[in-house]
Amino acid sequence: MARNKITIVGAGNVGATTAHIAATRQLGDIVLLDIVEGLAQGKALDIAQAGPVQLYDAIITGTCDWEQTAESNLIIITSGLPRKPGMSRDDLLAKNVQIVKDVSEKIAEHSPDSIVIVVCNPLDAMVYAAAKVTGFDKNKVMGMAGELDSARFSHFIATELGASVKDIKCVLMGGHGDDMVPLPRFTSINGKPVIELIDKAKLDEMIDRTRKGGIEIVNLLGYSAYYAPAAGAVKMAESILTDRKAEISCCAYCGSEYNAGGYFVGIPVVLGKEGVEKIIELDLNDSERSQFEKSLAHVKQLADQVDKLL
DSSP: OOOOEEEEEOOSHHHHHHHHHHHHTTOSEEEEEOSSTTHHHHHHHHHHHTHHHHTOOOOEEEESOGGGGTTOSEEEEOOSOOOOTTOOGGGGHHHHHHHHHHHHHHHHHHOTTOEEEEOSSSHHHHHHHHHHHHOOOGGGEEESOHHHHHHHHHHHHHHHHTOOGGGEEOOEEBOSSTTOEEOGGGOEETTEEGGGTSOHHHHHHHHHHHHTHHHHHHHHHSSOOOHHHHHHHHHHHHHHHTTOOEEEEEEEEESSGGGOOSEEEEEEEEEETTEEEEEOOOOOOHHHHHHHHHHHHHHHHHHHHHHHHO
16 A cells, blocks of 8 residues: 655745654655755755654655655645744735745646645635645645644643643634634533633633744744644644544635635634545634634735735
8 A cells, every 4th residue: 555645845944843743653755845955855864864763664855856746645835934023924925925826836736636734824825825826625725723723722721720731622713813713612621611720811811822822932932933833734634644534723714604705714624534524613602703703804804915916
């Protein structure tokens, strides 16, 4: 039986870390691609040489040549300019649209049957751009954001309660930005709602920190996070490639559900071998729905800007 072929576009911090985690999870053979000569090749060789220590047999290829990505089962786009201190995710829009456009054209040419996970910012807009340029079925293009934001929220909850992150189930919706919508009413620890364990003032503080989680790390490091985003991307890839049917918050195409009207936005979904196989519709209260609609409105504005740039 042939092994899965995974292409990771961009060999920077996020891309290389994604390749390493995917290798340790033994999800398939990996092609790491970058336009900078030697970068993907060097990192791929380093990751491959960790195989005898960490006991994985994946073939790791570093390249600048799109021909070597042909017939990939799954492609993860991490290429694009990262945020720096003082920048919002939206500040990256114009430059990253052109990068994602070029990458998406090559994906459609070389791997027309692949599933695509986008990681670069502004996330929801880049997923929209990738879907539009590739022309792929909308369930085959998605973005890693909700899993990262959920992980941040879960970390803060676990730290506050001294609980294991393994026991926390977190749900988050909306765009990947300061107006994202963590949902404490649907977040639980061993099945018990977190709203029964942490008072509202403290939860509101955690939600605010979750929304600003990316810039907190940018301000500390001078560049964007990469361990957690890479882990989130691999979790999505694993559910798809192993047909696990995991429930994951991610940026996916939302038509009539939540009255979204046909946009890519953060929602809880089921991921399997066909990509986004099901959208989970939660019974939002008035406050949650209002927050989601506000976040969706921002996503729509970004999509309109993408249309003008493509």
